[in-house]
Amino acid sequence: MDATALEQSGPAGSAASITLEHIGKTYPDGTVAVGDFGLEVRAGELTVLIGPSGCGKSTILRMINRLIEPTKGRILIDGENILERNAVELRRHIGYVIQNVGLFPHQNIRTNIGTVPRMLGWDKKRINERADELLELVGLDPARYAKRYPHELSGGQRQRVGVARALAADPRVLLMDEPFSAVDPIARGRLQEEFLKLQATVRKTIVLVTHDIDEAVRLGDRIAVLAEGGRLLQYAPPAELLSRPDSTAVGDFVGADRGIRRLAVTPLRPALKPLDRGAPVDGRPSVAADGTLYDALAAMLAANATEVVAVEDGQPVGSLSRAAVFDVPQQEAEAKV
Numbered sequence: 001m002d003a004t005a006l007e008q009s010g011p012a013g014s015a016a017s018i019t020l021e022h023i024g025k026t027y028p029d030g031t032v033a034v035g036d037f038g039l040e041v042r043a044g045e046l047t048v049l050i051g052p053s054g055c056g057k058s059t060i061l062r063m064i065n066r067l068i069e070p071t072k073g074r075i076l077i078d079g080e081n082i083l084e085r086n087a088v089e090l091r092r093h094i095g096y097v098i099q100n101v102g103l104f105p106h107q108n109i110r111t112n113i114g115t116v117p118r119m120l121g122w123d124k125k126r127i128n129e130r131a132d133e134l135l136e137l138v139g140l141d142p143a144r145y146a147k148r149y150p151h152e153l154s155g156g157q158r159q160r161v162g163v164a165r166a167l168a169a170d171p172r173v174l175l176m177d178e179p180f181s182a183v184d185p186i187a188r189g190r191l192q193e194e195f196l197k198l199q200a201t202v203r204k205t206i207v208l209v210t211h212d213i214d215e216a217v218r219l220g221d222r223i224a225v226l227a228e229g230g231r232l233l234q235y236a237p238p239a240e241l242l243s244r245p246d247s248t249a250v251g252d253f254v255g256a257d258r259g260i261r262r263l264a265v266t267p268l269r270p271a272l273k274p275l276d277r278g279a280p281v282d283g284r285p286s287v288a289a290d291g292t293l294y295d296a297l298a299a300m301l302a303a304n305a306t307e308v309v310a311v312e313d314g315q316p317v318g319s320l321s322r323a324a325v326f327d328v329p330q331q332e333a334e335a336k337v
């Protein structure tokens, strides 16, 4: 087999970039699911596709692993035109996670995770070791879960197995279609949190489809907002999208409560009023100095306090008032106009 860009997986930093050039999908009945779509997905980043139902998000995602064949355009992964490759073979090098996972019910968890490595001809010992390593990585004890069957797991645990299975052959690209939407909101929050930690370790290039703006803001390095027919309205990091929606359509989509969401993606550190190391905290609530304005506000509200102290390595490093929390995004928004 030739060593194409997609197969050169390995140590951290080996994620691939994805370039979508004027791709489109028109069905034989004339439906234009995606008219003309372009996007540059940076290596090692998590890009979210979001937009109303039927706007073509899943179609775009499934064109990247060619479960749907584009009717126009080019798709490059690290510069290689993947439309010229064998589609079945291609899919073995692109992880894919869907809602409700689609685990094989009659195979145990370890066997499910080993699906792609088996197709790639790995030996049994290596497959089992890899499955157990991934179970650890997604927070499931292999001794307890490896031999279980999918119906013996909770929905959230199955979803983690789905992520582990998609990562099994160490793909450089991971596609995720509404991966967390089938689980209840509390489990979803925990899964998203764990998934962010996992991504900090594996640093894959990820394209994730969701219709949930909170999920997009929480997970995305960049968010692409789409309208019907796969029309790209805006492509920007979450903080920029929330503070500077460049059309009313995007503004409406990100929602009226975007001020609060913006707090959740704005670091608190630049807003801190410096404190001498070792200065007394005086019963004020504390927050981690690498947290967000939202964390600071939550700490103040919980303690019914008007000021919070930011702490780093156990030492107070600055303070922040309630008024300052609301000043910062305001100043930022004004500075950007």
Ligand SMILES: Nc1ncnc2c1ncn2[C@@H]1O[C@H](COP(=O)(O)OP(=O)(O)OP(=O)(O)O)[C@@H](O)[C@H]1O
Pocket: 027, 028, 029, 031, 032, 033, 051, 052, 053, 054, 055, 056, 057, 058, 059, 060, 211
């Ligand atoms: N086989 C098909 N023939 C004709 N039209 C289709 C076919 N499959 C999908 N479509 C249409 O393509 C459009 C895009 O569908 P797609 O599933 O990509 O939307 P989506 O944004 O992922 O929606 P949702 O959020 O509801 O999952 C829809 O209007 C859909 O009806």
